[in-house]
Amino acid sequence: MQIVACIKQVPDTTQVQIDPVTNTLIREGIPFIVNPYDTHAIEESLRLKDQFGTFVTAISMGPPNAEATLRKALAVGVDRAILLSDRVFGGADTLATSNVLTEAIRKLGETDEVGIIFCGKQTIDGDTAQVGPGIATRLGCTQLTLVDKILELDLEKRKIKVSRKLEGRHEIVESPLPVLITVVRELNRPRYPTVPSRLASFEKEVELWNNQTLKLDEQSIGLKGSPTWVNRIFSPERDKGELIGDGVNDPVGTANLLIDRLLAKDLLSL
Amino acid sequence: MNHTAIFTVLFIAALGIFCTLAWRRLSLIVLGKAEDRFDHLSTRLWDMLLFAFGQKRVVARPFGINHFVIFWSFIILLLANGEFIVNGIFPKVSLRLLPVAIHGPLLFLFDVVSLLALVCVAIAAGRRLFFKFDYQDTLYVKRRSFEGFLILAFIALLMLAYFGIHGAEIAMGAEPLSGWMPLSRFAAGLFGCGGGCAKCGVLPWLIFYWWLHAGVLLAFLVFLPMSKHMHILTAIPNCFFQSLEKPNTLLREEFVKENSYGVEKVDDFTWKDLLDSFSCTECGRCQDSCPAQLTGKSLNPRQVVHSLKTNLMANIAGLKSGSVLKMPLIGGEGEGTNTEETIWACTTCGACLEACPVMIEQMPKILKMRRHLVQMKSEFPEELINLFENMEQRSNPWGIAPTERSKWSTTMAIRNFEAGETEYLFYIGCAGAFDSRQKHVTVALATILDAAGISWGVLGKEEKCCGDSARRLGNEYLFDRMAKENVELFTSKKIAKVITQCPHCFSTLKNDYRQYGLEIEVIHHSELLQQLLADGRIKPNRKVTELGSVVYHDSCYLGRHNDIYDEPRQVIEAVTGDKPHEMERSREKGFCCGAGGGRMWMEEHTGERINITRVTEALEQKPDTICVACPYCMTMFEDGVKDKGAANVRIRDIAEVVAEGLRPV
Numbered sequence: 001m002q003i004v005a006c007i008k009q010v011p012d013t014t015q016v017q018i019d020p021v022t023n024t025l026i027r028e029g030i031p032f033i034v035n036p037y038d039t040h041a042i043e044e045s046l047r048l049k050d051q052f053g054t055f056v057t058a059i060s061m062g063p064p065n066a067e068a069t070l071r072k073a074l075a076v077g078v079d080r081a082i083l084l085s086d087r088v089f090g091g092a093d094t095l096a097t098s099n100v101l102t103e104a105i106r107k108l109g110e111t112d113e114v115g116i117i118f119c120g121k122q123t124i125d126g127d128t129a130q131v132g133p134g135i136a137t138r139l140g141c142t143q144l145t146l147v148d149k150i151l152e153l154d155l156e157k158r159k160i161k162v163s164r165k166l167e168g169r170h171e172i173v174e175s176p177l178p179v180l181i182t183v184v185r186e187l188n189r190p191r192y193p194t195v196p197s198r199l200a201s202f203e204k205e206v207e208l209w210n211n212q213t214l215k216l217d218e219q220s221i222g223l224k225g226s227p228t229w230v231n232r233i234f235s236p237e238r239d240k241g242e243l244i245g246d247g248v249n250d251p252v253g254t255a256n257l258l259i260d261r262l263l264a265k266d267l268l269s270l
Numbered sequence: 271m272n273h274t275a276i277f278t279v280l281f282i283a284a285l286g287i288f289c290t291l292a293w294r295r296l297s298l299i300v301l302g303k304a305e306d307r308f309d310h311l312s313t314r315l316w317d318m319l320l321f322a323f324g325q326k327r328v329v330a331r332p333f334g335i336n337h338f339v340i341f342w343s344f345i346i347l348l349l350a351n352g353e354f355i356v357n358g359i360f361p362k363v364s365l366r367l368l369p370v371a372i373h374g375p376l377l378f379l380f381d382v383v384s385l386l387a388l389v390c391v392a393i394a395a396g397r398r399l400f401f402k403f404d405y406q407d408t409l410y411v412k413r414r415s416f417e418g419f420l421i422l423a424f425i426a427l428l429m430l431a432y433f434g435i436h437g438a439e440i441a442m443g444a445e446p447l448s449g450w451m452p453l454s455r456f457a458a459g460l461f462g463c464g465g466g467c468a469k470c471g472v473l474p475w476l477i478f479y480w481w482l483h484a485g486v487l488l489a490f491l492v493f494l495p496m497s498k499h500m501h502i503l504t505a506i507p508n509c510f511f512q513s514l515e516k517p518n519t520l521l522r523e524e525f526v527k528e529n530s531y532g533v534e535k536v537d538d539f540t541w542k543d544l545l546d547s548f549s550c551t552e553c554g555r556c557q558d559s560c561p562a563q564l565t566g567k568s569l570n571p572r573q574v575v576h577s578l579k580t581n582l583m584a585n586i587a588g589l590k591s592g593s594v595l596k597m598p599l600i601g602g603e604g605e606g607t608n609t610e611e612t613i614w615a616c617t618t619c620g621a622c623l624e625a626c627p628v629m630i631e632q633m634p635k636i637l638k639m640r641r642h643l644v645q646m647k648s649e650f651p652e653e654l655i656n657l658f659e660n661m662e663q664r665s666n667p668w669g670i671a672p673t674e675r676s677k678w679s680t681t682m683a684i685r686n687f688e689a690g691e692t693e694y695l696f697y698i699g700c701a702g703a704f705d706s707r708q709k710h711v712t713v714a715l716a717t718i719l720d721a722a723g724i725s726w727g728v729l730g731k732e733e734k735c736c737g738d739s740a741r742r743l744g745n746e747y748l749f750d751r752m753a754k755e756n757v758e759l760f761t762s763k764k765i766a767k768v769i770t771q772c773p774h775c776f777s778t779l780k781n782d783y784r785q786y787g788l789e790i791e792v793i794h795h796s797e798l799l800q801q802l803l804a805d806g807r808i809k810p811n812r813k814v815t816e817l818g819s820v821v822y823h824d825s826c827y828l829g830r831h832n833d834i835y836d837e838p839r840q841v842i843e844a845v846t847g848d849k850p851h852e853m854e855r856s857r858e859k860g861f862c863c864g865a866g867g868g869r870m871w872m873e874e875h876t877g878e879r880i881n882i883t884r885v886t887e888a889l890e891q892k893p894d895t896i897c898v899a900c901p902y903c904m905t906m907f908e909d910g911v912k913d914k915g916a917a918n919v920r921i922r923d924i925a926e927v928v929a930e931g932l933r934p935v
Contacts, residue, residue, distance in 0.1 A: 190655075192650075
């Protein structure tokens with residue numbers, strides 16, 4: 001049995017800028033990171049590997065430079081890393097993305113059964129939280145979303161019991177395997193790679209699977225397979241700040257000046 | 271058997287035991303990893319003369335003078351004792367073979383020195399018995415140790431026996447040079463006959479004192495290598511092999527497969543680390559100056575060095591055969607091992623290094639163990655994972671977007687550094703760019719640079735973190751990457767002169783990056799401001815008097831790590847008209863704010879907080895303003911005065927003080 005962790009390379013959202021003309025993210029010059037929720041998915045896979053010795057595969061769909069994300073997964077100890085990359089996969093929304101990932105997981109299952117699939121609960125760029133459930137639906141397996149604790153895992157009886165973190169309450173649920181789990185950050189604390197593990201990862205290969213490998217109908221993937229249409233993305237403008245008054249020599253006067261300004265802009269409800 | 275034969279046999283036996291025991295220990299030193307400490311031989315020789323023979327640091331404390339006298343008595347009496355042994359084996363050989371003009375003064379010297387040693391031994395015993403110690407016991411090392419008293423007794427008996435022998439000889443009329451020996455003559459008087467008669471029963475006393483002297487001397491020889499007094503053999507070479515690098519500039523590591531990183535087992539240390547452990551006489555001065563120890567943490571630098579020696583001795587069999595070691599160096603229990611809490615408590619302030627009379631390097635040993643924990647085990651306080659990831663992904667400890675690096679400059683125009691057009695790079699540093707309090711210092715310094723007409727520029731969002739915290743926390747892999755990136759950036763931009771406002775950036779760029787081949791001029795703003803004021807390139811418009819009474823706090827990385835003590839004080843004096851007040855612990859003895867060594871990013875769970883201790887000490891001077899020259903000190907003091915309910919006391923960087931003086935009147 002193997003465990004699959006689905007991970008995504010996302011722009012570091014603290015540094016994202018948006019092209020005012022095309023309304024798309026400017027990807028040039030912005031550092032990419034592993035989607036923070038996905039790091040918990042990797043960690044949970046590795047914890048099960050430490051406990052049960054299960055094989056862990058990390059997969060990611062993205063442009064060729066998303067290899068860096070899979071390299072990070074290899075650095076912390078996943079056994080196999082596969083990049084799903086093809087021009088025809090590009091421009092995908094959550095539906096088209098889940099079609100590609102589902103097919104990849106199916107293909108992985110042909111050689112070694114996939115027992116558990118971990119995804120982050122959502123990505124920090126799209127924030128839709130749809131891809132995980134989308135994969136589960138297309139694979140026809142149980143989906144356990146928002147999991148913050150694995151309570152029991154019995155590989156013999158093929159059963160898993162988890163805690164789901166819902167608003168204001170927890171739900172304890174049990175499911176047969178195979179199962180797709182989306183994880184919240186409370187689930188675990190991702191490990192930091194040791195230097196030997198980092199160095200060893202440099203010698204591992206990130207496999208590249210394109211649509212010749214997956215052989216999906218081009219109408220169901222990429223831009224063509226995406227019913228979602230982005231009308232406009234924009235970020236609110238922020239003006240440069242301004243220093244008012246002389247806070248060192250006249251703190252009271254400066255405070256009054258500030259209050260006046262805020263009142264003038266109707267920002268204080270008095 | 272006659273005396274000669276008996277003594278010869280005993281001496282050979284004692285020498286044999288001495289050599290065996292000393293070799294058993296010293297041969298362990300070669301188990302350590304290689305490290306080149308044979309460069310700059312003339313500097314080393316000079317340092318050895320200064321610190322070992324000149325006892326420069328020993329005499330820095332009052333009782334050290336006592337040690338100085340005993341040390342030099344020992345050196346001088348080596349000749350007398352050497353003669354004693356040779357003469358004991360070959361009765362015809364003695365100093366009497368020398369001309370009287372040499373032998374006479376030598377006897378006078380031996381007489382005087384023996385008395386001085388006796389007095390100093392009495393003082394040393396009195397100190398141990400009657401004075402309050404300025405440091406505490408450790409679990410395994412007691413202030414009043416049997417060993418300490420035994421050694422003092424040995425020395426005292428040797429001196430008494432010396433006077434006994436020579437007094438008896440004079441009493442028997444067998445010492446033609448007694449005129450040179452006033453004290454032995456006095457001793458002779460005690461035998462009751464004033465000298466000159468061979469028949470009044472002095473001979474048995476002579477024999478008694480001779481054998482007492484012989485017995486103590488040989489017992490001393492046997493005991494020496496078993497005890498902490500081994501330092502008599504190792505301290506002098508230890509001073510010779512001292513680190514000539516800045517103490518926190520640890521050797522680089524090479525990141526290739528199959529290597530292991532940092533220190534896990536005692537033989538992962540270098541041979542010099544192991545020599546250090548045999549050079550420690552457990553005087554306790556490092557313990558007495560360590561901020562972690564003084565605020566109730568488990569870290570005690572003396573104990574760290576002691577644990578190394580204990581661990582080495584306990585694991586001899588395993589180390590030599592390459593089998594499993596009995597005692598772990600990290601994470602075990604009891605003597606000879608260090609807890610992880612201990613290893614993480616160090617602020618790398620360097621007070622221990624500054625205090626050690628024989629130049630033992632305590633702090634680097636702790637950092638080497640951190641390197642192992644972080645790089646091989648990924649075991650570290652959980653607060654640090656965010657720090658490491660922030661530094662790795664966004665090149666600053668806070669994880670703020672690099673695009674925000676120039677946001678401090680909203681109110682002033684700044685230029686990017688251009689080779690050939692700008693002279694100085696103003697390396698803002700992460701705190702200067704992102705910490706809201708420190709941004710004021712950045713603005714103040716930029717204003718001063720403009721006022722002085724200096725050609726300066728910044729790297730803006732291209733600036734990267736220097737990696738100081740990563741290196742001090744043992745994440746050498748991360749530091750290595752950051753250092754290489756910075757060195758490449760600096761080289762490609764042809765940067766030759768850098769101004770920093772942070773002593774940590776300063777020390778890293780200046781000292782650590784030299785290991786990466788970067789030789790540039792790095793100037794801390796305290797040096798720059800001092801120079802600008804002295805040259806008249808900036809002239810305060812008025813005396814800054816509103817700061818009231820000012821106390822200056824030394825940053826460890828500016829002071830102890832880079833010897834900059836006077837410049838910030840001169841800056842304060844130039845602008846306020848008064849010398850700043852000094853805390854009880856200042857300059858070389860300055861007490862850390864608690865934020866160095868990556869402690870800035872960690873919680874402090876045990877004992878009193880270091881910054882509170884330091885702020886309390888500063889408040890004793892009743893200051894209106896506490897001046898600092900480091901962003902970490904700034905944070906620790908700002909927090910500290912608030913915790914102490916003394917928020918009316920201002921914390922100011924020296925640049926802010928100068929900028930205040932430059933405001934138009």
